[in-house]
Amino acid sequence: MKPPAIVARLLRRSSSMRTAHAARACVVAIGFTLACTSALAATISGRVVDADDQPLPKVMVTATHLETEFGGVAVTDNAGAFSIGDLPLGRYRVVAGSGMHLSRTLTVTLDSTPMAPLRIVLVRGLGGQVFALAGSGPKNYATVSVLYGTDRKPVSAQGAPVVFGAERGELVVGVCQVSIPRDHRIGELESPSVWKFEFRPDPSKHVALLSTTRMETAAFRALLAQRLKESGARSSLVFVHGFNVSFEDAARRTAQIAYDLGFRGVPSFYSWPSNGSALDYVADGEQARRAVRYLGEYLELVFADPQVDEVHLIAHSMGNRVLTAALQQLAAKRPAAARPKIGQIALVAPDIDAEVFRNEIAPQITGVGRRLTLYASTRDKALQLSKKLHNYPRAGDLGDVVTIVAGMDTIDASAVDTSLLGHSYFAENRSVIADLFALLRKDAAPSERFGMRPMTSAGRRYWQFAP
Numbered sequence: 001m002k003p004p005a006i007v008a009r010l011l012r013r014s015s016s017m018r019t020a021h022a023a024r025a026c027v028v029a030i031g032f033t034l035a036c037t038s039a040l041a042a043t044i045s046g047r048v049v050d051a052d053d054q055p056l057p058k059v060m061v062t063a064t065h066l067e068t069e070f071g072g073v074a075v076t077d078n079a080g081a082f083s084i085g086d087l088p089l090g091r092y093r094v095v096a097g098s099g100m101h102l103s104r105t106l107t108v109t110l111d112s113t114p115m116a117p118l119r120i121v122l123v124r125g126l127g128g129q130v131f132a133l134a135g136s137g138p139k140n141y142a143t144v145s146v147l148y149g150t151d152r153k154p155v156s157a158q159g160a161p162v163v164f165g166a167e168r169g170e171l172v173v174g175v176c177q178v179s180i181p182r183d184h185r186i187g188e189l190e191s192p193s194v195w196k197f198e199f200r201p202d203p204s205k206h207v208a209l210l211s212t213t214r215m216e217t218a219a220f221r222a223l224l225a226q227r228l229k230e231s232g233a234r235s236s237l238v239f240v241h242g243f244n245v246s247f248e249d250a251a252r253r254t255a256q257i258a259y260d261l262g263f264r265g266v267p268s269f270y271s272w273p274s275n276g277s278a279l280d281y282v283a284d285g286e287q288a289r290r291a292v293r294y295l296g297e298y299l300e301l302v303f304a305d306p307q308v309d310e311v312h313l314i315a316h317s318m319g320n321r322v323l324t325a326a327l328q329q330l331a332a333k334r335p336a337a338a339r340p341k342i343g344q345i346a347l348v349a350p351d352i353d354a355e356v357f358r359n360e361i362a363p364q365i366t367g368v369g370r371r372l373t374l375y376a377s378t379r380d381k382a383l384q385l386s387k388k389l390h391n392y393p394r395a396g397d398l399g400d401v402v403t404i405v406a407g408m409d410t411i412d413a414s415a416v417d418t419s420l421l422g423h424s425y426f427a428e429n430r431s432v433i434a435d436l437f438a439l440l441r442k443d444a445a446p447s448e449r450f451g452m453r454p455m456t457s458a459g460r461r462y463w464q465f466a467p
Helices: 003-020 217-231 247-261 281-303 319-333 354-365 381-390 430-442
Strands: 026-029 033-036 042-049 060-065 071-075 081-087 090-098 101-110 118-121 128-130 141-154 164-181 208-215 235-240 266-271 310-316 342-348 369-376 408-412 452-457 460-465
Touching: 042 090, 042 101, 060 081, 071 081, 090 118, 101 118, 141 217, 141 247, 141 281, 164 217, 164 247, 164 281, 208 217, 208 247, 217 235, 217 266, 217 281, 235 247, 235 281, 235 319, 247 266, 247 430, 266 281, 281 310, 281 319, 281 381, 310 319, 319 342, 319 354, 342 430, 354 369, 369 430, 430 460
Parallel strands: 042 118, 141 266, 235 266, 235 310, 310 342, 342 369, 369 408, 408 460
Antiparallel strands: 026 033, 033 042, 042 081, 060 071, 060 090, 090 101, 128 208, 141 164, 164 208, 452 460
């Protein structure tokens, strides 16, 4: 439905409700001013401002009752003020947005409890892309907002719809909105299937990228600070994807992981310019090497927010090369006392030379975070192929040797169900998601986590998912 049609529909409902309810004088305040004319009719009002507390005129604000879908609409005046009247009491979804700013969605409850006036803060974007999606029925999906950093080159010019391909560029930051269907299954990345005659993503059925917005660095900082304050968790998560992954799939995967983990902080991802093709393994390796600098810059942006108490880092496959190199640079650049608070570091199926990892990388990054965990498997076909190409075992492949390092927990994930060439088990199996949950929420040692059993290799201990 087009915006004018939505406005007309909301106004018609507002008019019908005014006729249905007799007015009685009373005043109620809830997060903003509620001027009631009856026990079932109230007014929502407030101000919309930018990150510098300057008023934003001509911003559309809609209020929709979550049970009846009744609502109203208003446009802010030159002082950024708005007012939506004659609303029945109950829970509402309030949305404010303009073409130049990222939209904000709030859920509020109208009752008789007085509260302070509402102040809606919008941050400016540099153009965004909203994808055409199938399905126009009622919203039966959740929306997960994930921040991003990337050194992919934008395909479009500044101010135009944003699309990221596989070309190299400079650091770009922004935010994506991703849908999670109501019947989502933990660990799955629901996608359209031609076998089901699904040719476009439907947010009610699929994990779909709804929008991508590019932002200036200052606006990104403001948005991160805002999201941290709203979450109350004072933590962030950064996911670094692996080989053969597009920007879109990285956004979808990050949202799925954050949703499945019930992550209470601010989720984000870093997308380096993978070609998104299984035939471009060598080229992806070069792109990963170049991306180290830009990932470091992105992490510094996240670390710089004074509200961040800890940042959790998860890397998959070839993305471990980018993350571990960035952590090595961080360790070399800052003394231990001046390092940012890094929480869990999860290296999942790392496509790194096992000997190089043990002797050169691990000694520099153990102790950088609260806990370092490596997930590996004997059944990872992509890592088996990488071993043939490099002629040396990979740190994430347990086929020849178990990579065990002091100060790091090694987990054998061979027993879990694998798919996509056996290379995405970290996000597609309940066991690993549950284990990551215990890591992020409780900082639990392997001995304290469900489904783990101790194993030994050459007299050194590691852990295995019980089959």
